Amino acid sequence: MIGYLIRRFVETLNMKKTLFLFLLSLFSITSFSQSTDTVSVMAYNLLKFPQVNASRVSLLKNILQESLPDILMVCELTSSSGASAVLNDCLNQDGISHYAKSTYVPGTDTENMLYYNTNKLGIVEENVISTDLRDINEYVLYYKSLDIATTTDTTFFYVYALHLKAGSSDFELRNTIATDMKEYMAARGPMENVLVGGDFNIYGSSEATWNTVLSGEGVTLVDPINTPGEWHADWGYADVHTQSTRTTEFDNGATGGLDDRFDLIFMSPDLQNWGSQAKYIDGSYWAYGQDGNHFNDALIDAPVNSSLPTNIIQDLYEMSDHLPVYMEVEVQTAFNSLVDLNQGLTAFYHSTEEKLIFSFGKEKFQTGQFSIYDLSGKEIKADLEIESDNSISVSDLETGMYVLKAKDIPFAYKFIK
Numbered sequence: 001m002i003g004y005l006i007r008r009f010v011e012t013l014n015m016k017k018t019l020f021l022f023l024l025s026l027f028s029i030t031s032f033s034q035s036t037d038t039v040s041v042m043a044y045n046l047l048k049f050p051q052v053n054a055s056r057v058s059l060l061k062n063i064l065q066e067s068l069p070d071i072l073m074v075c076e077l078t079s080s081s082g083a084s085a086v087l088n089d090c091l092n093q094d095g096i097s098h099y100a101k102s103t104y105v106p107g108t109d110t111e112n113m114l115y116y117n118t119n120k121l122g123i124v125e126e127n128v129i130s131t132d133l134r135d136i137n138e139y140v141l142y143y144k145s146l147d148i149a150t151t152t153d154t155t156f157f158y159v160y161a162l163h164l165k166a167g168s169s170d171f172e173l174r175n176t177i178a179t180d181m182k183e184y185m186a187a188r189g190p191m192e193n194v195l196v197g198g199d200f201n202i203y204g205s206s207e208a209t210w211n212t213v214l215s216g217e218g219v220t221l222v223d224p225i226n227t228p229g230e231w232h233a234d235w236g237y238a239d240v241h242t243q244s245t246r247t248t249e250f251d252n253g254a255t256g257g258l259d260d261r262f263d264l265i266f267m268s269p270d271l272q273n274w275g276s277q278a279k280y281i282d283g284s285y286w287a288y289g290q291d292g293n294h295f296n297d298a299l300i301d302a303p304v305n306s307s308l309p310t311n312i313i314q315d316l317y318e319m320s321d322h323l324p325v326y327m328e329v330e331v332q333t334a335f336n337s338l339v340d341l342n343q344g345l346t347a348f349y350h351s352t353e354e355k356l357i358f359s360f361g362k363e364k365f366q367t368g369q370f371s372i373y374d375l376s377g378k379e380i381k382a383d384l385e386i387e388s389d390n391s392i393s394v395s396d397l398e399t400g401m402y403v404l405k406a407k408d409i410p411f412a413y414k415f416i417k
Helices: 002-011 017-033 054-067 080-091 171-188 208-218 235-240 310-319
Strands: 036-049 071-077 099-101 111-117 121-129 136-143 156-163 194-199 263-267 278-280 325-332 346-350 355-359 370-374 379-384 391-393 401-406 412-416
Touching: 036 054, 036 080, 036 156, 036 194, 036 263, 054 080, 054 310, 071 080, 071 156, 071 194, 080 099, 080 111, 111 121, 111 136, 111 156, 121 156, 121 171, 136 171, 156 171, 171 208, 263 325, 346 412
Parallel strands: 036 071, 156 194
Antiparallel strands: 036 325, 071 111, 099 111, 121 136, 136 156, 194 263, 278 325, 346 355, 355 391, 370 379, 370 401, 401 412
């Protein structure tokens, strides 16, 4: 098919620009399909785990072994032992040993945590955003690309786990906490592949919190399924409702059946179009276990929910009054256009000295000049040369993420200042 389109293109050079762009998109899809991997993402409110009914760990194990997310954000943890139980008794089970967790940070209320698949991802940074209620946790992950040992570039994910204030009358505090997060993100500077997940407790997109999350402080996020609305108690949104899985109270969970879209994952716009070597997989976003047929009902009520195995539907019902939210991201596995030279030129950023430090293979060779670009492609500094101490100073750069590129050789290096 592609060959036919190319022949037609050659034969009709005056074809419209739209066809040319279509051809380019075909080439792009073909290229990525040959060198991509899938990273699955889940956000889950664990309902005061393990403080309330610690025996639920067996239910959580079944759910996580069924889904096996590569990135798992959780909220409503109540202890470090619970954080370890999720890792050791739920994820690293049944022959699996490649999951790791972030650092448990105790807070004034329940806590968030991050778990990740170390076969695909590593963690380079963890930070806490303090708010008037609960902490918001930031995690910076990197993808372990196939050529990471020989290239100086990879893909980063900026992940934020949160739990905003519950209650129909607490919309002002929700918005205040969301604003705290967006102010932090704006001050942090350029980021890529941002994922913000958790229990937002928003009743509808008319709430100020919705717009704050999407565009507050000039930092843009998007809803992967672009489904604004007044979700509360509206059967028209039954397929996105995440709370409550129950109509009967137990383990201190909420009742009322599935009639709220409290749990969400937002993402940055670059994940819509391969902006930073990764892209959201259309159609993969799902309120995990939601079949759209249980509005105002419990997850286990009639009709039979066949979206997952029967035992997993039962486990979701008993584990939490919230459903997890799940999505998938396609990521480029190799950076063939950004390779080191055979001579072994490498670089790293020295944060104390605020310099890029270079090292060489067996011998030093002529490297020529370098330029530094921001993530929008704008050239920030040009005509740079490696100094006698094998460094380039970047002390005058503002905080942010940059790419160093050589002018005359195939070398690039992404760094965060």
